[in-house]
Amino acid sequence: MTHHETEAETVYGIMAEFEHEEDVLEAAEAAYARGYRAMDAFSPHPVEGLAEAIGFHKNRVALVVLLGGLTGGLSGFFMQWYTAAVEYPFDVGGRPYFSWPAFIPITFEMTVLFAAISGVVGLILLNGLPRPYHPAFNAANFATASTDGFFLCIQSDDPMFEAEAVQAFLTEFEPKSLSVVPL
Amino acid sequence: MSQIFHPSANTLARVSILGIGIAVLGGVGGVFAYVRSPYQTQVQVIRNQPVPFSHAHHVRDVGIDCRYCHSTVETASSAGLPPTHTCMSCHSQIWGSADMLAPVRSSLAENKPIVWTRVHDLPDFVYFSHNIHVQKGVGCVSCHGRVDEMPLAWKAEPMTMEWCLDCHRHPEKHLRDPQDVVRMDLVLSSQEQQAKGKELLMRNHIEPDRLTNCSVCHR
Amino acid sequence: MHNSELEPMPPNAVLRPGHTFASVTDKIGSLVLVRPYELKWFIGFGIGFSLLMTLLFSAARLFYYGVGIWGIDVPVMWGFAIVNFVWWIGIGHAGTLISAILLLLKQEWRTSINRFAEAMTLFAVACAGMFPLLHLGRPWLFFWLLPYPNTMGLWPQWRSPLIWDVFAVSTYATVSLLFWYVGLIPDLATLRDRARNKWAKMGYGVFALGWRGSAMHWHRYRTVYMLLAGLATPLVVSVHSVVALDFAASLMPGWHTTVFPPYFVAGAIFSGFAMVATLAIPLRAWYGLKDFITDKHLENMCKVMLATGLVVAYGYMMEAFMAWMGNNPNEKFVLLENRPFGPYAHTWRLMMLCNVIAPQVFWFKWARTNVYFIWFMSIVVNIGMWLERYVIVITSLHRDFLPSSWSMYHGTVWDYATYYGTIGLFTTLLFLFIRFLPVISIAEMRELVHETGHKHGRPETSPGSAS
Amino acid sequence: MSKPESISFDEASREKLETLQRNASIAGVVGLGVLLGAWVVAPSTFYPAYLIGFMFWWGIALGSCGLVLLHHLVGGSWGVPLRRPLEAAAMTILPLALLYIPLAIGIQTLYPWAKHVPEGAHEHLSPWLDQSFFLGRAAGYFVFWSLLALAVNLWSSEQDGRTDHAPSRRLGVIAGPAAVFLFTSASFGAIDWVMTLEPHWTSTIFGAMLCIGGLLSTLAAMAIVLRQLSGCNGISQKITPDRLHDLGNLMLAFTMLWAYFSFSQFLIIWSGNLSEEIPWYLRRSRGGWEFFVVALMFFHFLTPFFILLNREGKRRTRYLALAATWILVMRVVDLTWLIAPATNDLNSPRFAWGTVILGIPAVVGVGGICVAFFLSRLKRQPLVPLNDANVVAALERAGG
Structure with a gap:
């Protein structure tokens, strides 16, 4: 387990980039079904159902x-x-x-x-803003999250997080790119 | 993508938002404090006078009645400042050659009034009458404080509109019998004052409801 | 630049088909980030700025000499300042209407003009708010209008519509600013991510608050945005109703009439849409925004102008009819005699021409589709609605109950300088806005691209979770 | 475009509507019978009560016509399930024209200006409030409204048989001017029939205020109609949560508009406090009428406002129909408050018990006839005008 702990200290999460919002929606739903809970999705405009897909239902x-x-x-x-x-x-x-x-x-x-x-x-x-610095910005191509890129990040603080497994899981959805986001 | 901001920017952002909030609140609070401070209201600020006239000496030590000098206080809007002759009625006899009184003597000689520095100056849009206040039983001390303890004169009260209204809403707190109006040392317990005030409201036909009409003071 | 690859514009489109997320982002973002400073921008800004200087000079003169430099005098104590106040605030209302009410009504044609309309609201409110303050006589004591524990022991007179105005206008300005800023946050993030200049990155980055497009953030964002729209809609109605009550709660003949609140609101939207058209038509030509501000938008604006113009006409008719029916001699004198036949009859007649007769051409499609004609008509309506406020303010006052105090009112050169000066303030702010912020909401355009591209096979959904 | 199948009632729903129609007719006849008795016994109590019932259903008839025209103008998905019920409800102006006859007979009992010819300061009113001109105007209104109702109905059913959109395009062309004239004539109708109950009082907002109230009643009535139709085959798929949500939002908007118009009038007259205006409110806030004021504030505005804020509720027919029933009851209360105290004496204010109680059979009686007529119209046609240009556009946008 030491392997996991060191990872949690240096890695924010694994970020997958998708080209279409349907893809990120599909991946997010699958990740939630698989049991991942600490995750976040990023999109250039609100995507119907994406927040619900990562398990966020009611906002106050x-x-x-x-x-x-x-x-x-x-x-x-x-x-x-x-x-x-x-x-x-x-x-x-x-x-x-x-x-x-x-x-x-x-x-x-x-x-x-x-x-x-x-x-x-x-x-x-x-929303925890203002937060001009955030680890998510370390991800590859993340600048496109405000243009036409859709991202799903499974975070290292998820109890089920294991870098290889997460990478393998996300690869199933044929992301455009996959990157380990340093903390 | 590279980060645009250093991680410390998060703290900086929060601190600066908080700081702006505190600065705005502090600024408003500062202005509030300023307009109520002696710097603005001149309460207990001693004004320099051409002659260092001591009310403490003349009232407390010598025992001169207020009305000896402020002779129109019962009959006119202005209480009146004494002409140089009033001063000289005594000071031609005593302290006639004191250096301190040189301006008084030259005033008399040149027939030019002494230019006192005004201590109580109400705005021009306020019509204040000493006459009515004295007649209805408001004591000198209520507005001017313990003048008998002032070596040089100062303002005892801020004389803001809020302060005026405070008494106009509840005049019974400050009313006294005619013979007590000029008394500086009259002390009544609050029950006594309340009873006395109520009685005087009736006797002097004072209607507090109408005392807060705009046109009572602003005509 | 992209136009060659795009499909031709169908007649009813609110967005030229073929645009992608990247192409709309690129096109709108580049207006701010890439486009060099151009001569025409400098000319426009320069004109605005010199008029702004006129405003500052007139205001300085006003501070020094007092309101005597204006044309107001007994019995007309409300002159240009109030006319301009009502005119400007009315112009502001169209912006909120476009951004809030059309959002609630799910009208997608709002998307490409809402940002611009909201900015227009803000700037118009800034111009409007200035007039009551300048009109105070001692403008530096404006804070006396606010309720705060002061050394005078006084509180504002809550029964006075003028105090309601203070609350209404300041609430309106605040809520419009918040609505505008919330809408801007995702776009600021886009600009932050696309800017190449380090300082631009930092500048946009600070105001983007670190927005990163998280799904949870979007979820809250949409709720708040819809709620703000839901709040702004009755707010806009209340603001102009309060402006109407400034007149109607008094007892002046010609002012004290119950139809004023809704009819003022309609008049505000009427003039506001005219102003949107006046500005949008040259803007889309200069900046190549015809893909986003399409002919369909202009046609819809004409329809709104026609509808609200008819409501205004209904108000005129009811006022006159009830003046006759109620038989109050003062009311009858003002509405049936002094306005149409008195010394200001020419103003009243021009107002009728501009506000009631001229807009009827919008019944015809050719009038709603000819850009030059729409622009001309928008100017006509702007003039007409300014005149309406002039007629309301001046003709009720200049011949009051006492014929011996009758007199005429005319604005002085300083009245005009202040009025044109606020147009300068408006123009200056508008040109700064065009230069530094995206004139069209990029994030919402991306949504529009998404929606128009995925029309089929998608369940019907309503945006946001607000009611 | 292939010709879409038409949506009409199946046997079960048809039977249900038959029953409803029969019950409505019975209610109408019974209600009117009670009124007839009251008319014989106490005509001065009968007429204002009858006016309450008449104005309530008049508002729904004209409101329906107005909403049909609005849908022709702006389109939108909300109109898909509502178009046919609205068209049928617009037709109720025909029986209402007949039901106006008692009011024409009672003009001298009802209107003080008809009892005593206006004189003095109000002499000028005599041409406008001349009895024959007054009734002539009423006839003119009814002719115009009936023609309009016939046009929106006949052209709409003509459209059902063809796919070239010519009739609906024709409706699109007349809709704008027709809506303008409808609103204006309805305003003057309200002024003539209700405002002149107190001929010395005028308010420029009055006509528009009653029109807004009528539109609110219409929307609420339509929510109840949709609830009844939601069991019917075919149309039930068209009553989607989103369309109910739209209808709920419209009801919310018009509740707010009603409050806005009513409060504006009150605030302006209250602030002015003029002797020629304020008695109108004094008559309506004394002798028991003050409870109506409180009821209107809390139950005509605040309660529906909060009920209709609930997003989930607005998406269900049952919830919406309950809210609508509440609103309709309060609409009657509002009209009662506007009409019944008109003769209240300021010096000895009293509550018009007779009028208020008789208002119930009036609403039921006039309503029974109108509802029966509405249902007979409704079942005669397909439930969704599928060939209509606006409906086609709305269905295309919604994707199904």
Whole structure:
């Protein structure tokens, strides 16, 4: 097992490059069926079903957005009620201090503002960005992952990871190229 | 493909985002602190005067009533600064030749008022009247602090709008009987003050609801 | 460069067939990365920049002398500044409409113009936001509009639509920026990977945040992008509704009418699409983008202009009809007398010509397919919608309830300088954007290539997981 | 292109529809019978209640016609399973034209301007609100709407028999102008029949607000129709989750639009607080009507809004039909709130129990006739207009 451990210390994973998205989808599904779990796929545009193929089903950003929106709306309404009806009650044209119809537009805007900001912040944080350096960039031809290359990487931290076996497994799918990605 | 960034760039990126956040918050916080600092409000900042007039000496040691010099405080918007004659009513008799008082004597001789450095200066768009405040029972000390303990005058309170409103919303906290208005050392417990204040609100026909109307101060 | 290998353009295509992932990436990316600085770019940028300097000079003069250098005076206290504000913000709305609503409606013709439209939104909002601030009289105290614990103990007046405007416009600017940036991240990664210059690599790399196209990242990305689109859609409606309420919540005859919110929104889209056409037509000619911004796009824009123009006409009709039916003498005076026959009648008539009569030509296909004619019409609509705001603002104010205070309003040279100056700001930002960022979303174009190339045998799917 | 096989009902579904149609007719007759009794006993309670029922189904008839025209204009996959139900529903304007007759008879009971000729400041209204001109206008509207409904139906069935797209192209040509005139005439219909219940009150958004409400009712009604049709052979394959999702999103959008239009009108009038405008809302927020306001906020907007946010739910007919039923009930509540308090006296506000209760048989009675007519139209034709240019394009894009 010492062989495996040293590998895990120096190797990030084995990266296979494919020409078509159907190929990477097929390889990813097969790898998941084979039992690999620590893996990632890379594509220049979202590929339908690819995240599900590597075992990623539910993302929580929608929840983050919902919570952000609720926070924004409630705090917006509370702010207006508190400042206009409690902190500084002020008669304007005989309108009630608690003029709820007039508070609706700002409540709405605050809901949208907070929802949008929490969505983007949530996206960046949950994705672990910013991360300008990443081992995946060490892979051969990886620059094409943002043009027309599709990649599948089985990572060395997978309990089943064994370099030769993974290489042999990925070769079955006739990748365009195969490279060992150093850490 | 070769890496564009060194691994340390990951840390750098996070630290710089955090740093920008902290800098923005710090900047806003700094401005908040600045506008409330004595540098901006001049609270407890001693202003140099042409004559080093000591309220502490004249009020506490000598026992002169506020209204002896600020004679229009009960009847006019401005409390009034004493004319040189008021000074000379005593200082022609005592300390008549003190060097310290040379500007006072030359003021009298040349018939030119002494140019004091203003300590309390409200903005021009605020219509403040000493008269109404004194008549309704607001003590001098509420706004000007313990003047009897000031060797040279300073502002005791920030006199921001927030500060004005604080009292206009709850005037009962600061009202006192007419005979106590100029008293510097009156201390009441908060219950006593509350009871007294409520009573004076009624007696002086003060309606706090209307005291926060814009046009009370901005006309 | 690739055109020779490509198939000819079919009439209804939103993308010329034959493009591959690499060819769209190459074509759009090279506009930024490879293409040298050209004289025509410098000319365009130079014109924009000199107008921008006009803006800075006029604003500096305004700061020094105050709003007296403008034509506003009793009773017309809202002049060019408000007209331009509403005009610009309306132009911004088309951008969001294209990028968000068409995304939700799964209209694939949006893909090639959304980036450009979003950028237009941002720049238009920047121009729009400037006017209320300059109009403040003491612009350096703009932060008084925000709710923060201040030494005055005051809070904003929440019952005032002008405060709603502060929230609406700043939310709109923020959300538009976020939407635009999120859309840009994958493209920035593409540029980072394709740039040859080290500094360009670094520059794009910093803003790409290390995007590497991971499947999990894309999964979250699509959710967020759809959610942002879902948020931006009602936001856009709310923003122009709040702008409409600036007028409608008051009691001025000609302003206080319930149809204002939806009819302002329609007017905003109307003028916004006109502005997209005004900019897109020369842009696609200069930059060889006819493969991506096709004649189909222009035709669709004409249809949207026709539809929204009709809604605007419906608004005019209802205002006039209800003024007659409600029989409020002031309302009747403004809508049935002062606007069509008063001293500003020529403005009103020109507005009717530009906004109601002229767009009816878009019922005919020849009008929607002739590029030169579309461009001409887009200018007509831009003028018409500027005049609409002028008519609304000026004719309601210049003859108020008290005939002794009636007077005429005319913009001064500084009003015009500020207005043209914001056009300069807009142009400058636009030319910088064209030079440094991809004008068309490369990642989404790749998706479009994928979709048009795999039309058959693929199950029907809707993008994203947002509702 | 080979001629696609036509999709029509099999025996079982046909029987189911027959039963439905019979039940609807019975409901219609019973409902109208109850109303007839009420008319004899208390005409002043009957007319506003009848107007509620009439306006509800009128909104669906015109909304259906409008959505058909919209589909001819913009196309789209959502229209594939909806086109025939929408066309059939558009035809219900024919029975509605007959069902308008009681309102024409009751014009003097229903409309204060017909009882007493407008005078003073509102004298100018007399040409517009002249009784014969008013009824003449109504007749004109019905002629136009009926011709339009006939055109979208007849040309569409003509298209079924041929593959050259000429009739659907013809519909494509008239769809634009027809939609414009439909929206305008529907606005004026709403203004004439509902807004003039209080002739001294005007609102420029009112016509459009009622049109949006009608479109929302139409979409909800169509969701229920799809639920009923989902068991039928042939069309069930066309009711895909994606198309249901589109329909659900449209319902969500129109729920939001309804709230937007209604709230805009309220906020502007509330802010203005003018004596000529605000009584309209005062009449509708006193004497028990304030509960309607709360109900509309929570159950006509917030509840459907959150129900329709659920992505998974929108893809199932059952869920969508439940949401649609909820919305239709609230549409009736909204129309009741718009119509019934028109005579509310501000000095002694009271709740119009009679009108509200009688509104139920009105909706059922008018609805029974309309639904029966709708079903009889629906089963007469193939369920998907497979030769229609827009449907062909949508099916091609969807790949099946």
